Amino acid sequence: MSDIKIKIGQIGDVVDTFQVEKIDYFSNQNFSDFEVLLVKVSKLSRELGDLLKLVHRPRQLELDALLEWTKAELSMFFNHGGLVLLFVDEIPSINLVEPMEGFQMSNENEFSLMMLDANDFDLQHKVGKEFAPLHEFEALHSHFWFKYQFLWNKVAGTPIFKPKRGNGYAGFKFKVGKGWIYGLPEAMYQPSFDHITTRDFLSDIQQLYDKASKDSSALKVPAWAEKYLIGNEQQYVVIKKELEKEKAELESKIIENEKQLEKFSEIKRLLFAGDNALEQVVEDVFRNFGFKVVVPDGNNDDLNILEDDFTAVVEIKGLTKSASTANGMQLEKWVSNYGIDNNIVAKGILIVNAYKDLAPKDRKEKAFPADLLSFSTKRDHCLMLTLDLLNIYLDFWVGLITKDEIKNLLSSTVGVLYYEPRFNFG
Numbered sequence: 001m002s003d004i005k006i007k008i009g010q011i012g013d014v015v016d017t018f019q020v021e022k023i024d025y026f027s028n029q030n031f032s033d034f035e036v037l038l039v040k041v042s043k044l045s046r047e048l049g050d051l052l053k054l055v056h057r058p059r060q061l062e063l064d065a066l067l068e069w070t071k072a073e074l075s076m077f078f079n080h081g082g083l084v085l086l087f088v089d090e091i092p093s094i095n096l097v098e099p100m101e102g103f104q105m106s107n108e109n110e111f112s113l114m115m116l117d118a119n120d121f122d123l124q125h126k127v128g129k130e131f132a133p134l135h136e137f138e139a140l141h142s143h144f145w146f147k148y149q150f151l152w153n154k155v156a157g158t159p160i161f162k163p164k165r166g167n168g169y170a171g172f173k174f175k176v177g178k179g180w181i182y183g184l185p186e187a188m189y190q191p192s193f194d195h196i197t198t199r200d201f202l203s204d205i206q207q208l209y210d211k212a213s214k215d216s217s218a219l220k221v222p223a224w225a226e227k228y229l230i231g232n233e234q235q236y237v238v239i240k241k242e243l244e245k246e247k248a249e250l251e252s253k254i255i256e257n258e259k260q261l262e263k264f265s266e267i268k269r270l271l272f273a274g275d276n277a278l279e280q281v282v283e284d285v286f287r288n289f290g291f292k293v294v295v296p297d298g299n300n301d302d303l304n305i306l307e308d309d310f311t312a313v314v315e316i317k318g319l320t321k322s323a324s325t326a327n328g329m330q331l332e333k334w335v336s337n338y339g340i341d342n343n344i345v346a347k348g349i350l351i352v353n354a355y356k357d358l359a360p361k362d363r364k365e366k367a368f369p370a371d372l373l374s375f376s377t378k379r380d381h382c383l384m385l386t387l388d389l390l391n392i393y394l395d396f397w398v399g400l401i402t403k404d405e406i407k408n409l410l411s412s413t414v415g416v417l418y419y420e421p422r423f424n425f426g
Helices: 041-052 057-079 135-144 195-217 223-227 233-267 275-289 325-342 370-377 386-397 403-412
Strands: 008-011 020-022 036-040 083-087 122-128 146-154 158-160 171-176 179-184 303-307 310-318 347-353 382-385
Touching: 036 041, 036 195, 057 179, 083 195, 135 179, 135 195, 179 195, 233 275, 275 303, 275 310, 275 386, 310 325, 310 403, 325 347, 325 370, 347 386, 347 403, 370 382, 382 386, 386 403
Parallel strands: 008 020, 008 036, 036 083, 083 179, 310 347, 347 382
Antiparallel strands: 122 146, 158 171, 171 179, 303 310
């Protein structure tokens, strides 16, 4: 390990290797003993929360003194060019407790402990684990396999870890003194290293540290020099402004295009989803058609369509194989129960995403076997595939079929509803 020149500490269980020393945030530890600190937000939360339980007056001065000393040590760490890899494995709090006058620690949160202001950050709840190219962080990603439970809409510093699609970022870079904080998403794994893989990990951290040090030491152009134009520099200043305007317009168009693509992704769940996700997208489709839709309480049918002239009980199934008579029997049970409870004859509709793990072109087997067809036809059930529902929705989207026509299809079909798309999107 002779080429590894940095010492690494960790606050929280980030990695499992004897080469990375475990420390606490609130301790007598000299942070400047290290060049790199791996820090988990959840560990900061636990440490701060435990201390804030000691709120009786005699301890408040002692705790505030500990806080002041620890932050001073951290400030020295950054002024020496230290790098913090902050694993944001839970959403930081604004305040862990109600702030108390004269008790500084009660005003702290996980971000403020790391010299960050939580008010400089804004987030949206979105889950994922696919990222656009991560460049300098690819090696780190190979060790931890990051995922996100939320994305930042606004960050202090520079956003990093852009998701593969959509808006927002899962991480950030923020300069503190001569050092840096790299805010990272949650790690899916706590890496455990042997002698060889430890070397690879430390080498990757060394490279990140070296790049951060280079970024910190780069000569900055003073404000007056930015305005002091030489030669034909003015020409390129004008071009830059024009390109930045074009870039902003293009980014706005990209964002709008992403929103449209997101709509397609949502509706395509009809072809691959099962369980709750499939039920939700089918519900959304019928609401978009303009139907009055009710989701019953309890473990009953999945949807009720309640129109003045049409009432239907809908059962939705996402299956890795074909539908079965059991599915038809279950639907008939819900139809019967609804009729008894409401004194009305409801139409039974079974919507199935059969062979959901296969692409539509590979779904060669029959989705509705003969015994199911025989059972359901005798009970006036309407059976349909989510692929047909998708085609109906796409035609509805462009105005080639109306809500009333859809209602008539559902109410009049006994057996399988086959739908031939009317619009060629080709």
